[in-house]
Amino acid sequence: MSTPATPASMTRRELLTLIGSVAGSSASYTAMAGMGLTTPSNYTGPIKLEGDPKGASVLILGAGLAGMVAAYELRKVGYKVRVLEYNTRAGGRNWTLRGGDSYTELGGITQTCGFDKGLYINPGPWRIPHHHHGVLDYCRRFGVALEPYVQVNYNALVHSTKAFGGKPQRFREIQSDYQGQIAELLAKATQQHKLDELVTKEDQEMLLESLKDWGALDEHHAYAPGRESSERRGYEKLPGGGVSAVPVFSKNIIPFSPLLHSQLWGAIGAGQNFEMQTMLFQPVGGMDKIGDAFKRQVNDLIQYNAKVTRIQQAPGKVTVSYVDAVKGGAPRTATADWCLCTIPLSVLSQIEIDVGDDMQAAINAVPYAASTKVGLQFKRRFWEEDEHIYGGITYTDLPIRVIAYPNNGYHSAGKGVLLGGYMFGPNAYEFTSLPPAERVRRAVEYGAQIHPQYKTEFDNGIAVAWHRVPWTLGCLGVWTDERRAEHYQNLCQIDGRFLVAGEHASYIPGWQEGAVLSSLDAITRLHQRVVA
């Protein structure tokens, strides 16, 4: 690739940045591919900020992942960095609740987590896709141990109150029976020459061969009770050992019509989505192991309990007013050459701030999603002991939406904690309006429709309704295509000496990767401005 205007001294990264800023990211990607870089990601390895910032100072607002990424990387290249954080802890939504932890929500109700030692719930992010290269690379660099997060569990349940008399079904039966009957239908249509206009004769032969294998069809291209279907949906009696070993094949295939109308097939695609495809990870011990790792790097830069009340710009500097979030008192100020703000827009939109109309409109434009997560402790891991469900997710049309089993401590004796509900939308509003104890009570009541053991095994619970979390007032920024077209680039620009970062300034809303990549993008542009 030749670009006549390229200065000879330009690094490849600088060149790519230039192409990107002139022609948009699509052009940038094409250029990268042409140069032999094939990772289709914003993240291509540890950030390299070249050039001397000559002691420039940056005030970072918020010690979540976006803020701590920036603090870590900017200090490393010579910036004077200071971080103001509202909470008494670092991490933001990267958050894990364990026994003894307390949390006070908007309205003043305090919950204290009653989980046994070693058990936890992640009220915020709880999984890391394998293609979230930024987050994963920080885990690697900081030695955060990872273990598999299980999204799809064929032995977990799918449940609809409107289908099969409300009786939960095994995922593997729904998955196998849907796929098998799709294959049978297409095979039948092919054999009856109904597809002759759509598929060539040569392709039809290979199509039939593939359908047989993929759909577990029998020799007559039927998805029928017997060996083939049992080797997908499971057996009536499992094969065993010795004289009583003969397996009994599955006799009951769910008929296609009720299967279609059950809508339980929706669970199949859910686990095939790019964001949910294997491998997914979770840090060993809780998601906050990532926050902790960052905190170990930048804790000396963080001032906790600092509630930002005003952000002022003047030529050459930014001044931020803040009060002690616990004790209150008179506002104090912090001043720096630049300000990187990672405060959620839900909160930032309520703070007086000197930015242009475009950025202010963007800050005001993004609503925050309601969601609620309920962690439930039970006296024993009945889902493993009674039902052989190890990790993964059960789906339901009840307001709790999911029951997610712990992806660690398999076979542990003693108590166990699962995610007893992860509500979004209207259900989340409903749950948010209830006192925490009532949220927990209802999650137990709903869950008992799926696992009757809930009634006798429930021990205690905790419920985080994100609209009532004082420092985010919601779970994540909700973008639509229209909103992005109008506001996204305005939100991400540098306004004077102020710019923002966080999941809300990304195309990966609600994921830690959005926060990390947004932060890296912001400090890259900030640094270019500083060393220019």
Add this chain to the structure above:
Amino acid sequence: MSTPATPASMTRRELLTLIGSVAGSSASYTAMAGMGLTTPSNYTGPIKLEGDPKGASVLILGAGLAGMVAAYELRKVGYKVRVLEYNTRAGGRNWTLRGGDSYTELGGITQTCGFDKGLYINPGPWRIPHHHHGVLDYCRRFGVALEPYVQVNYNALVHSTKAFGGKPQRFREIQSDYQGQIAELLAKATQQHKLDELVTKEDQEMLLESLKDWGALDEHHAYAPGRESSERRGYEKLPGGGVSAVPVFSKNIIPFSPLLHSQLWGAIGAGQNFEMQTMLFQPVGGMDKIGDAFKRQVNDLIQYNAKVTRIQQAPGKVTVSYVDAVKGGAPRTATADWCLCTIPLSVLSQIEIDVGDDMQAAINAVPYAASTKVGLQFKRRFWEEDEHIYGGITYTDLPIRVIAYPNNGYHSAGKGVLLGGYMFGPNAYEFTSLPPAERVRRAVEYGAQIHPQYKTEFDNGIAVAWHRVPWTLGCLGVWTDERRAEHYQNLCQIDGRFLVAGEHASYIPGWQEGAVLSSLDAITRLHQRVVA
């Protein structure tokens, strides 16, 4: 359930055993279901052997899982137990090779494993399905820590030398494009009224709705480049953060005809098979952690280096002759009231043994599968670092069949070990005939067609060809339906005071669960005979 002939003192288990022995296992299962036992497995919890064996002695041949299960359970209820084992170690095919381990195959070639500390390969079993209740329950009881074994990795590769110019494809692209185009084809046929005879109008509406969701079809029910397909097959450029965040949707869908003819769709069903469905497990640290756990229980009962040469029955006793497998010398004998033999049939069929013609015919009837496993150490985990493949399996039509990435130590610096080949059938025979170093060399050569990094990163390797393993002469017993009909029950009966156990005496050949369940079934029947 009432059975007039049932003695009042009969336990439920005894009753079930009786029903099973009279009417076959299908009747037994129906009876169990009627009595409220719903676990569709031979294994319903720790074995309960009731009644006093009054000091009866059992000689167990082989200290693999089947032998050690029997030794552990029989001693616990009062039997005098002794185990003869050919090897210098317990576990049998439950076997892990680590740096420093030596292994001498038939023909005399000794390989010494050169892996770095903490790295290993399991030449035998390497995964445990969640429905292998027997193995899992022993893991639970003995405190063997488990971690997820990853079978399906959407970011791993599928490769055919005959398709796409030999260029490996991503599993997620094959999976998404096959499913998507199946859905599109069926949607098209539905919309063109080609299925009116096969599907009712009401079902057609729901079918279209489900196909759209399940197949990631767009608003026109097409599987086409764009948002929906990208959210399955992946993006041209991933969504990011900040100003350069805009994702680029995937532009290239693999056309249906070459996709069909590539036969790479075969990899989809492979991971949906009941035995490969999530969750699967592996013991933390290597499969032999299970063997080790059993050994801790029964090591004092095991005599190592004991090569059985003759099994004689006389009224009331069994006498086994054996020689020192290392030093040779004159045969010695061991005598007991009963003998449970777990020696693989491939070996047992070469030992003179006093059993009836039916059992001898069964012992002689079962051929053993050839298979070869090759463990390769590389200087770095390039599959993670370069390609973001964390665990799981790449499939190929090359003789190596698979490349299986380690499901542990994710992100580890330093060297890494993967399974560089798992050959079966003709490919295994070919590899077995080669010296071990040549097996390793070819595995590297083949693998380099998929991962070019092999060429520079290969460090060392080890290859176990199961037909040359002196104590099994093959990987597993191969049963056909015809062979089972003629020989299986004869193999499993008690012949005088002799009976067999092992994966070969099960309907789960080649799996540890077969060995465990076969052993539990055998000792249950033996005990009934003893206490009768």
